[in-house]
Amino acid sequence: xxxxxxxxxxxxxxxxxxxxxxxxxxxxxxxxxxxxxxxxxxxxxxxxxxxxxxxxxxxxxxxxxxxxxxxxxxxxxxxxxxxxxxxxxxxxxxxxxxxxxxxxxxxxxxxxxxxxxxxxxxxxxxxxxxxxxxxxxxxxxxxxxxxxxxxxxxxxxxxxxxxxxxxxxxxxxxxxxxxxxxxxxxxxxxxxxxxxxxxxxxxxxxxxxxxxxxxxxxxxxxxxxxxxxxxxxxxxxxxxxxxxxxxxxxxxxxxxxxxxxxxxxxxxxxxxxxxxxxxxxxxxxxxxxxxxxxxxxxxxxxxxxxxxxxxxxxxxxxxxxxxxxxxxxxxxxxxxxxxxxxxxxxxxxxxxxxxxxxxxxxxxxxxxxxxxxxxxxxxxxxxxxxxxxxxxxxxxxxxxxxxxxxxxxxxxxxxxxxxxxxxxxxxxxxxxxxxxxxxxxxxxxxxxxx
Amino acid sequence: xxxxxxxxxxxxxxxxxxxxxxxxxxxxxxxxxxxxxxxxxxxxxxxxxxxxxxxxxxxxxxxxxxxxxxxxxxxxxxxxxxxxxxxxxxxxxxxxxxxxxxxxxxxxxxxxxxxxxxxxxxxxxxxxxxxxxxxxxxxxxxxxxxxxxxxxxxxxxxxxxxxxxxxxxxxxxxxxxxxxxxxxxxxxxxxxxxxxxxxxxxxxxxxxxxxxxxxxxxxxxxxxxxxxxxxxxxxxxxxxxxxxxxxxxxxxxxxxxxxxxxxxxxxxxxxxxxxxxxxxxxxxxxxxxxxxxxxxxxxxxxxxxxxxxxxxxxxxxxxxxxxxxxxxxxxxxxxxxxxxxxxxxxxxxxxxxxxxxxxxxxxxxxxxxxxxxxxxxxxxxxxxxxxxxxxxxxxxxxxxxxxxxxxxxxxxxxxxxxxxxxxxxxxxxxxxxxxxxxxxxxxxxxxxxx
Numbered sequence: 001x002x003x004x005x006x007x008x009x010x011x012x013x014x015x016x017x018x019x020x021x022x023x024x025x026x027x028x029x030x031x032x033x034x035x036x037x038x039x040x041x042x043x044x045x046x047x048x049x050x051x052x053x054x055x056x057x058x059x060x061x062x063x064x065x066x067x068x069x070x071x072x073x074x075x076x077x078x079x080x081x082x083x084x085x086x087x088x089x090x091x092x093x094x095x096x097x098x099x100x101x102x103x104x105x106x107x108x109x110x111x112x113x114x115x116x117x118x119x120x121x122x123x124x125x126x127x128x129x130x131x132x133x134x135x136x137x138x139x140x141x142x143x144x145x146x147x148x149x150x151x152x153x154x155x156x157x158x159x160x161x162x163x164x165x166x167x168x169x170x171x172x173x174x175x176x177x178x179x180x181x182x183x184x185x186x187x188x189x190x191x192x193x194x195x196x197x198x199x200x201x202x203x204x205x206x207x208x209x210x211x212x213x214x215x216x217x218x219x220x221x222x223x224x225x226x227x228x229x230x231x232x233x234x235x236x237x238x239x240x241x242x243x244x245x246x247x248x249x250x251x252x253x254x255x256x257x258x259x260x261x262x263x264x265x266x267x268x269x270x271x272x273x274x275x276x277x278x279x280x281x282x283x284x285x286x287x288x289x290x291x292x293x294x295x296x297x298x299x300x301x302x303x304x305x306x307x308x309x310x311x312x313x314x315x316x317x318x319x320x321x322x323x324x325x326x327x328x329x330x331x332x333x334x335x336x337x338x339x340x341x342x343x344x345x346x347x348x349x350x351x352x353x354x355x356x357x358x359x360x361x362x363x364x365x366x367x368x369x370x371x372x373x374x375x376x377x378x379x380x381x382x383x384x385x386x387x388x389x390x391x392x393x394x395x396x397x398x399x400x401x402x403x404x405x406x407x408x409x410x411x412x413x414x415x416x417x418x419x420x421x422x423x424x425x426x427x428x429x430x431x432x433x434x435x436x437x438x439x440x441x442x443x444x445x446x447x448x449x450x
Numbered sequence: 451x452x453x454x455x456x457x458x459x460x461x462x463x464x465x466x467x468x469x470x471x472x473x474x475x476x477x478x479x480x481x482x483x484x485x486x487x488x489x490x491x492x493x494x495x496x497x498x499x500x501x502x503x504x505x506x507x508x509x510x511x512x513x514x515x516x517x518x519x520x521x522x523x524x525x526x527x528x529x530x531x532x533x534x535x536x537x538x539x540x541x542x543x544x545x546x547x548x549x550x551x552x553x554x555x556x557x558x559x560x561x562x563x564x565x566x567x568x569x570x571x572x573x574x575x576x577x578x579x580x581x582x583x584x585x586x587x588x589x590x591x592x593x594x595x596x597x598x599x600x601x602x603x604x605x606x607x608x609x610x611x612x613x614x615x616x617x618x619x620x621x622x623x624x625x626x627x628x629x630x631x632x633x634x635x636x637x638x639x640x641x642x643x644x645x646x647x648x649x650x651x652x653x654x655x656x657x658x659x660x661x662x663x664x665x666x667x668x669x670x671x672x673x674x675x676x677x678x679x680x681x682x683x684x685x686x687x688x689x690x691x692x693x694x695x696x697x698x699x700x701x702x703x704x705x706x707x708x709x710x711x712x713x714x715x716x717x718x719x720x721x722x723x724x725x726x727x728x729x730x731x732x733x734x735x736x737x738x739x740x741x742x743x744x745x746x747x748x749x750x751x752x753x754x755x756x757x758x759x760x761x762x763x764x765x766x767x768x769x770x771x772x773x774x775x776x777x778x779x780x781x782x783x784x785x786x787x788x789x790x791x792x793x794x795x796x797x798x799x800x801x802x803x804x805x806x807x808x809x810x811x812x813x814x815x816x817x818x819x820x821x822x823x824x825x826x827x828x829x830x831x832x833x834x835x836x837x838x839x840x841x842x843x844x845x846x847x848x849x850x851x852x853x854x855x856x857x858x859x860x861x862x863x864x865x866x867x868x869x870x871x872x873x874x875x876x877x878x879x880x881x882x883x884x885x886x887x888x889x890x891x892x893x894x895x896x897x898x899x900x
Binding site for chain 1 (some may be wrong): 459505603748751753754776780853854869871879
């Protein structure tokens, strides 16, 4: 008999899981429940949708209708799952119970909005769904002053998009640097300067105190000052959506997310839960760099987890989800910033001492026209000399370089061994003869020897 | 007393060795002998110099005068080393003997020109030195038809440069594909088609039979046909320059290059030679992929070897040169082609069976403007499932991706483990959410399972 697969959630994790299950098992019945009105898009696309660089119809890769007709996947949009009974193996949605053989929970994360006055005013937004993006775009039509709460990568990408649209943009950040947590201050300050040169204003080390207005937002208060504000965006981070996992009594980890086995099965009181899989922003990951838990709320991670969960939901040939280094990249104006593994801040969470190496150069040979800035920083732990993280700022070609350093970090390569056994491809139009990555690791080795 | 260091050869290997020795030991005396008139440039730059994309004065990074004044390195240009006496520890050049404590031999390679009639005619060139480049540029002024012998990356880069300069260009290649040896036929054919679309002509599977003319070249014969020819370029590969190593009786390897220890010291009758180091195109390398010898005549390898040789020539804190995967990249018109490790052809030299995986996609998210073609092919050996090589064709951003796959191959990662423990950084302007590299390895795993 055909297996019944239910997926809760229609983001990158959920829809990848559904499509993977279909590819692996042409016979199974697949049903997706989602509260969203759109499915199968990357929230990372929203800044570009708002700015108009990409069309909403392109961002949303496929419609529910496409999934039903082309892939035999039934998608219920705007539908809340009311309960899951994993003894009876049913999901209740819209008052109706649906049976499953395997269940995939991919309900993602919830944007954290600080508990302050005024966040329910009109023209105050979060950025999670295409609907959010469309609403923001509409509200911006009559807006002059935009305030963004949170200087993470989404906040900064939005700041550039709004500036490109002619708005007056202010970013408010609690910490003393942009891209806190995953970027080091020296790299972050370089990006902040770049944004300030574009005319974007920053209020740093200042929690948002209140959002004010009568019907709609009129000003935002931070650091004791009122900023005029026509549109306010909270880009203040994502927390795992634990509604269903908590109702089912799943084990929740130190980082307030669902603990999962390498098969992406959750646990309940220390026992592996059969026939249920989790994928996406609600999963607590294991670090590939240091022993311990970490969060990896990235689109790329969601797709990878969706692939594993979808496979394991239908197949006895199980796939595994490994520990993560969580490489990331963002396009901030015409600069790319990328990182992998531990930043200095994340390393301090593990209590470890780090050494750093840094080098600057170009993305092409010095004499070849069009070369762009390339700054590479690499971190190692002083105990083992293993490469534990890296960050790159570049005018182009940051992504492959950070994936390269990710591979080295995941494989436990020491800084010294990296110099002996790493190589970079070279031709004048695409790199320097000694890539800046190598020069940064040379600097790191000098610092480790001190 | 200050150590005396002599370097023979002024290419990437020799000048890197000299500069590394200087950085490590501010006191030592460093002398460089070279037959060349310029020093410290990358032969890979010559196509762009001829086309005028880069200036000769920029390509040659520093003058001999700069080295003497700024780095205390004495450079004798246009100077032939007549002999080396490693018992007396002297080098004789211009009839004068110079004593050394450490000697670095970095005399590079010689362009192989087939032993056929007419290669000594006027307007027949090789491409090795900036002087060659300048002479070619001068000869092209009155040329209409240019013939290039050899469809390796330098030959193809030159073909595009000449086409951009308005010439009628024909490439003659002995093998049945362009970029033979290091690229697979499917990838090579893609590039050949790209060049043919630009109007470049190819005569394949045809050795050059003769070069004809009275004073200067007038035609080239291949495949029984005469091609009209005003300028002929031999880009037919580089052989290790063994003049000095053979005179000294150093052990020469299976690939007709100097066998070197990880410290880059040569051997004589199986014994390590003290106080002499080799670096650059004359060195036979060890493969990082399979047990056995390999050649790695790349600028990036020369710089890496120069760093090790220069360090070891002055320091007791020895550095090692590791086995190589030899990643390479070339810009052919507006396409980048890159590779690493073994091609199918190189794998067959080791007698191993390969499985391949291939995927096509874009360098950016599908909905983000400006994304370019990205084709990734990954090879594994069927015995161990380890990734042994990869090739990429892309409109942009090939280099970092090939360095990433190089890292995986050098670290012995299997295709299956790559899927579990690799990650790619993602943002819509710089990558797809699942990078094409990952998709190619997924395809590889499917093929390995068959």
